[in-house]
Amino acid sequence: xxxxxxxxxxxxxxxxxxxxxxxxxxxxxxxxxxxxxxxxxxxxxxxxxxxxxxxxxxxxxxxxxxxxxxxxxxxxxxxxxxxxxxxxxxxxxxxxxxxxxxxxxxxxxxxxxxxxxxxxxxxxxxxxxxxxxxxxxxxxxxxxxxxxxxxxxxxxxxxxxxxxxxxxxxxxxxxxxxxxxxxxxxxxxxxxxxxxxxxxxxx
Numbered sequence: 001x002x003x004x005x006x007x008x009x010x011x012x013x014x015x016x017x018x019x020x021x022x023x024x025x026x027x028x029x030x031x032x033x034x035x036x037x038x039x040x041x042x043x044x045x046x047x048x049x050x051x052x053x054x055x056x057x058x059x060x061x062x063x064x065x066x067x068x069x070x071x072x073x074x075x076x077x078x079x080x081x082x083x084x085x086x087x088x089x090x091x092x093x094x095x096x097x098x099x100x101x102x103x104x105x106x107x108x109x110x111x112x113x114x115x116x117x118x119x120x121x122x123x124x125x126x127x128x129x130x131x132x133x134x135x136x137x138x139x140x141x142x143x144x145x146x147x148x149x150x151x152x153x154x155x156x157x158x159x160x161x162x163x164x165x166x167x168x169x170x171x172x173x174x175x176x177x178x179x180x181x182x183x184x185x186x187x188x189x190x191x192x193x194x195x196x197x198x199x200x201x202x203x
Contacts, residue, residue, distance in 0.1 A: 054121040055118050055119075058128065058162070059117070059118045061155070061164075062116040062117070062132065065114075068080065069113075069114045070114060072105055078097070080163065080164060081097040081100065081101075082163035083097060084165050085163075087099075087167050090170055111137060111138060111139055112136075112138050112139075113136075114136050115134065116132055116133075116151065117133050117134070118130050126156060126157040127155070127156060128154075130155065132150065132151055133148070133151070134148070147171065148172050150172065151170075152168050153166065153167045154167075
């Protein structure tokens, strides 16, 4: 009987201390709030975001540009293009901002739809050069095509934003029945080999 009393005196304080410690640990690790909609932290360590802030910033500009074209929004287009803007299309046509706006507003191609994706951005002070890929759905004759290519666009910082002052587009080479595609969405920027057979001098 005396032994049982001694065991109870030892076990009861230990159990109380264990319960207190567990309660404290749980209180210091709050569960995620379901109302916040936040997902629990990722279980995989070392995974970081690889998209640079510059690419994210200029992707928003490109999205605004595409949206203005697709909605035939003159004001939206003027917010993206500089008054000094010069456009060189994939077919070699050179147009100004006013001509671009006029084409979008008064054009009879109701199927025109543009998407643009930024791949790289180089910051040069108040000048930025963005490279990326684009798809332009439009009419050609009596049919419709998806023109896929790459672009180089030069932006100038104006006040707190950016305006495009120059854009040039280049078509990607298409598949041929007897020729493998040299350029595609996975590698849109083809760098020619300076030592290829066609570039070698006389042997």
